Amino acid sequence: MSDSCPTLRRDGDHVVILDQTHLPYREHYRRLDSLEAVATAIRDMQVRGAPLIGATAAFGIAVALRQDASATRLHEADALLRQTRPTAVNLHWALDRMHAALQSTPPQQRSAAAWHEAEAIRAEDAAANGAIGQHGLGVLETLAGNRPLRVMTHCNAGWLATCGHGTALAPIYAAQAAGRDIQVWVSETRPRNQGLLTAWELARSGVPHTLIADNTAGWLMASGQVDAVIVGADRIAANGDTANKVGTYLKALCARAHGIPFYVAAPRSTIDMACPDGTGIPIEERDGDELRLLNGVLPDGEMGRLRIVDATTSTCNPAFDVTPAGLITGIITEHGVHPANALG
Numbered sequence: 382m383s384d385s386c387p388t389l390r391r392d393g394d395h396v397v398i399l400d401q402t403h404l405p406y407r408e409h410y411r412r413l414d415s416l417e418a419v420a421t422a423i424r425d426m427q428v429r430g431a432p433l434i435g436a437t438a439a440f441g442i443a444v445a446l447r448q449d450a451s452a453t454r455l456h457e458a459d460a461l462l463r464q465t466r467p468t469a470v471n472l473h474w475a476l477d478r479m480h481a482a483l484q485s486t487p488p489q490q491r492s493a494a495a496w497h498e499a500e501a502i503r504a505e506d507a508a509a510n511g512a513i514g515q516h517g518l519g520v521l522e523t524l525a526g527n528r529p530l531r532v533m534t535h536c537n538a539g540w541l542a543t544c545g546h547g548t549a550l551a552p553i554y555a556a557q558a559a560g561r562d563i564q565v566w567v568s569e570t571r572p573r574n575q576g577l578l579t580a581w582e583l584a585r586s587g588v589p590h591t592l593i594a595d596n597t598a599g600w601l602m603a604s605g606q607v608d609a610v611i612v613g614a615d616r617i618a619a620n621g622d623t624a625n626k627v628g629t630y631l632k633a634l635c636a637r638a639h640g641i642p643f644y645v646a647a648p649r650s651t652i653d654m655a656c657p658d659g660t661g662i663p664i665e666e667r668d669g670d671e672l673r674l675l676n677g678v679l680p681d682g683e684m685g686r687l688r689i690v691d692a693t694t695s696t697c698n699p700a701f702d703v704t705p706a707g708l709i710t711g712i713i714t715e716h717g718v719h720p721a722n723a724l725g
Contacts, residue, residue, distance in 0.1 A: 386503060386544045388433055389440065391496070394447045396440045400427045401541060405581035406678050416445035416458050423465040423472070429575070430542020431615045431651055432506045435471030438462045439502045442479045443495035450491035455483060467663040468624055468701050470616040470653045475502055503544045509648040510545030512715035517552025517611065517646055518559060520711070520718060524609055524642065529562035531608045533598060536570045536626035537578040538613025538646065548646040549613040550582065552713070557588050565590040566607060568598055570626050572671045572698065595628050602639045610636050611713075614647040621706030621721030622659030623647075627699050633708040645704075645721070646713040652724055659703035669696030 388399045396413045402425065403409040411427060413419050419441030422428050428437045445458035459476050466472055482498045483491050521530055532553060539550035546554050556563045565583060567590050569576035576592060583590040593601070601607050610632055616624045623629075623645050636643040656662060673694060679685040706721035 386507065388428065388541055389437055389503065389544060391440070391500070394444070396437070396444060398422055398428050398437065399541070401429055401578065402427050403684070404541070405577045406684055413441075413444065416441060416461060419444055420461050420465050423462070426573075430538065430613070431469040431471040432510075432543040432548070432648060433541075434466060434469045435475035435650065436499070436503045436506055436544050438465075438472050439475045439479050439499035442476070442483070443492070443499045446483075446492045446495050450488045450495075452484070452488070455480070455491070466665060468615045468665045470656075471648075471650050474650045478502065506543055506648065506650075507545035509650075509715035510540075510543050510547055510551050513548055513646050513648065513713055514546055514551030514555035516715075516718055517644070517713045518555040518561075520642075520644060520713065521552055521556050521561065521563070521609070522559075525561065529564060530556070531564045531566065531606060533566040533568065533601070533607045533610045533632070534579060535568045535576070535598075535610070535612045535629050535632055537575045537582070539579060539582045541578050541582060542613065547582075547613075548648065548713075549611045550579065551646065552611060553583075553588060554586065557586065563588065566598070566601060567592045568595050568628065568632070569593065570628060571595055573700075574676075575626065598632050599635045602635050602641055607636075607639075607641055609642045609644065611644045611646055614645050614651050615701055616656065616662050617645065617647060617652045617712065617724070618656040618658045618662060619652075619654045619724060620658045621709060621712065621724055622662070623704045623706070623709060623712075623721070624659065624662045624664070624701045625704065627702045630702040630704045630708075633704045637708050642710040643704075643708060644711050644713055644718075645709055649714050649716065652714075654725070659705065662701075662703055664702070665700040667698045667700050669694075669698055672696045672698050
């Protein structure tokens, strides 16, 4: 695998990931040497972002088949990985593709074929990211004209979440490469604070940005400081309803109230044509301790957790919400920019 994908690479018959549970405080790479380790990495969000989850699951199949490439082992690996994260459809898309490629392959050739197909999924995602960036750049240039552009994003949909330049951040990186003057409002997305990952990414790339608390977004839009909103997606239903990090729906409502374009950027693999509308998208409920505890760096420089509420406090912690297609200006894919209600 090419090192151009810093989030996920092959190391012999193992996989190495950038463990995102340590970010943005330190870069820590983790070697995944078993199917169970890959499943844990996805479930515990050591890797995250729908495209990267899908690619990691594909490599998880290859890892699982190293010594036992039987049909039984393929089925076991597929079943375990499917249980890790329910909302990101790229996970199931990648596993379906791996199964289709491998089920009729002779067992003695199946392991090599699994690595080959996983590599293809990774490479195709990187190419899709590049195309999304160029199509999104066209959108941004139309909005900006000759003036600086202020874009808001939510969660992290950059290279940390994909195998390339990202989805929602791809147009921003493309604009930077084209010499456009662009400023990014970065929403922190409590309780996981994944906007911190976007701020970390953009800082490394030299893109001007400002970190904001989630609830600052409404004030910024109302005061005329936002020209467009671009977010990623974990699943897009056939009618254009879109699941993304919880809090996305509120930003879409606010953008509509203030006449601000609201775009979703995602590869074709994130569109689930078998899901008629947003009511059919499963919403993952995360552990309540994500709300009760804060992660950060302690005064001694070590990472630690701070309890902010009693362990018995009841919580509601959905990882995602659904934005209706009617609030989405357009969906940017590798094939172009489409009205949300015309994906078919």
